[in-house]
Amino acid sequence: MQKIMNREEGFTGLEAAIVLIAFVVVAAVFSYVVLGAGFFTTQKSQEVVYTSVDMASSSMEILGDVYGLGTNNTVTTIRFTVGLSAGGTAVDFDTTQMVFATSSVVEILPADDPLYDTNGTSAGHWCIVDGASANDVLLEGDDKFTIVAMPSTALGVNTKFNLEVRPSVGSPLGLKRTTPPKIDAVNLLY
CATH class of the missing domain: 2.60.40.380 (Purple acid phosphatase-like, N-terminal)
Structure with missing residues (x-):
């Protein structure tokens, strides 16, 4: 019985699952931030284009x-x-x-x-x-x-x-x- 309790194979699998879940959570947060920054940049670029068209064209x-x-x-x-x-x-x-x-x-x-x-x-x-x-x-x-x-x-x-x-x-x-x-x-x- 003591030999079974000294084996840590089960704990290694659990630790790997915890690390995998942590990586997935970090990746999800990172992708959310990157997408948000991309949408913000796209919106600002669109505003700049519209403003420059207004400024460049004579009325x-x-x-x-x-x-x-x-x-x-x-x-x-x-x-x-x-x-x-x-x-x-x-x-x-x-x-x-x-x-x-x-x-x-x-x-x-x-x-x-x-x-x-x-x-x-x-x-x-x-x-x-x-x-x-x-x-x-x-x-x-x-x-x-x-x-x-x-x-x-x-x-x-x-x-x-x-x-x-x-x-x-x-x-x-x-x-x-x-x-x-x-x-x-x-x-x-x-």
Whole structure:
């Protein structure tokens, strides 16, 4: 009887089962943590993709032509109409900036105060002259805003320039145009 009691073969099997159960529990906890981290990472990646698509796509487009209003054989005022592109999100023009650039000058054009002004703007500023109201400068739906920008620098004949409309959200809308070889009172800019 003593020989049977000194044998530990049964205890070895029990210990092996306990160790196996411990490994299974640890593996289950570890896999739960890894899967949770994977789901969290996937969700964050999806948010980043949606945010970057919103930021990269311009919500606005030019409707019609871009005009340069001239005096004394120079273009002093740029006039154009913008609207939302298909599926574009609303653009708040209270927080929008305009940047004017030529080969020799770059300037940020501040908005007039008030931003909506049917009389136009002064040199070095921009404003909305049609399509908005004094209390509503949010471009949404089928709205069309006619914008007048008057850089401090007058543009001569055959001068290339860039005018960027930079909303607070989304990519800027760039206008790259050239003044004509002969400047009249109203000029179509290409």
